Amino acid sequence: MSCLANLLWILFGGWITALLWCIGGLLCCITIVGIPFGVQCFKFAKLSFAPYGKKVRLHFFEHPIANILWLLTVGWIYFVGYLVIAVLYFVTIIGISRGIQTLKFSILALAPFGAKIQ
Numbered sequence: 001m002s003c004l005a006n007l008l009w010i011l012f013g014g015w016i017t018a019l020l021w022c023i024g025g026l027l028c029c030i031t032i033v034g035i036p037f038g039v040q041c042f043k044f045a046k047l048s049f050a051p052y053g054k055k056v057r058l059h060f061f062e063h064p065i066a067n068i069l070w071l072l073t074v075g076w077i078y079f080v081g082y083l084v085i086a087v088l089y090f091v092t093i094i095g096i097s098r099g100i101q102t103l104k105f106s107i108l109a110l111a112p113f114g115a116k117i118q
Contacts, residue, residue, distance in 0.1 A: 059114035078106075
């Protein structure tokens with residue numbers, strides 16, 4: 001079931017989101033200071049390509065300073081954005097499945113450093 005759901009996710013825009021996260025990761029990796037943030041962008045790209053059947057586990061205290069910097073700079077923006085998108089999906093009956101997957105992104109947006117995608 002998750003294979004079919006991932007295929008539909010990819011066909012209906014998942015590949016665009018993954019591509020944009022990859023581009024963001026490459027732009028962050030241009031500078032030495034941005035490399036850790038670029039690696040986290042690639043983590044988002046991996047999840048956004050095929051989120052069905054995967055779980056996000058946060059480990060905030062593995063890298064607390066990096067997670068706080070992420071949260072204060074861009075993390076809260078991504079969290080609110082993905083949360084709003086998830087709520088919009090939940091409004092429709094057919095979008096509930098996509099809304100659940102989008103909640104994974106909002107959770108990852110809070111503290112991606114040290115987070116595991118299983």
